[in-house]
Amino acid sequence: MTQPAYIFMDFDGVTHPWGEVEDFRCLPLIEAVVRDYEEARIVIASDWRVLFSLSKLVSRFSEDLRGRVAGATPHLIPKHGSELHGLREREAMAWLRQHVPDVPSASWCALDDAPGNWFTRSRLLLTDFKRGFTDEDAGALRRMLDDFRSGTPRPAAQPPSFLRRA
Template identity: 80%
Template sequence: MTGTTYIFMDFDGVTHPWGEVEDFRCLPLIEAVLREYEETRIVIASDWRMLFSLSKLVSRFAEDIRPRVAGVTPHVIPKRGAELHGLREREAMLWLGQHVPNVADAAWCALDDAPGNWLSRSRLVLTDFKHGFTDEDAGALRRLLDSFRSGNPVPATSREPSFLGRA
């Protein structure tokens, strides 16, 4: 087993469908996957981190998962609109820089419904904002976590999203 793996997690569009009741209906499925991987820790990368205290955010999780919430990412305010692209990943890298000895070797992935937040697509489990985290997403997360556990993680390759017309 490898060391700690960090999962940077959004809430809206992940733990529940975006724009619907904020009932965290998908969180039990996420937690079920986490229980299979004791080495995982959650870092909250959701905008909720600016609205609620860490203890309030942690209280959303099941009692056995709460101790595995490692914190929240720092909030970076972009100076230009172009800085919004990949902003959550930059915030995640800042968090890692404060908490792990070597960011380049850190095991991490993200759960988010907004692809523009993350440049390292190979480490992103992209949920459908209309549904939140699904069984299919659970399978994708397990594959990523298995790759970290086996010592053969996918590289954090950065590429522009196809919707911007670049490959």
């Protein structure tokens, strides 16, 4: 079996345009991609995880994919403003350390509309916050997942040590 590929997913600006009706109108397109990759697992990395229970968040997904939502990242509280840059990636790495035996070889990517949340840009699929996840983004996600499947994932460069906080 192929090793799991974790998709750390934001909601606002990804599943629907940011600042508009929170109707998750783009989620069916994301789900269509995930259905084609049995190894794909979703980890919620949205601020919604601090507002709603995991079961409430999982209920947003189609019934056939709810079991593929592997959880939500921990909520880390920055001590300084400088720790905001890359915070989502630090939360994702904390989640991986809790759930994956070999983090450096883990297959993961992120769907987010805010580039400052992630150090490892090669693993970030950046959406346009005004549009959410699009057909073009679906093609990019498929390419990332194909790379993981073929064993040629994009490098996960380590952020500078002073920025690596769990």
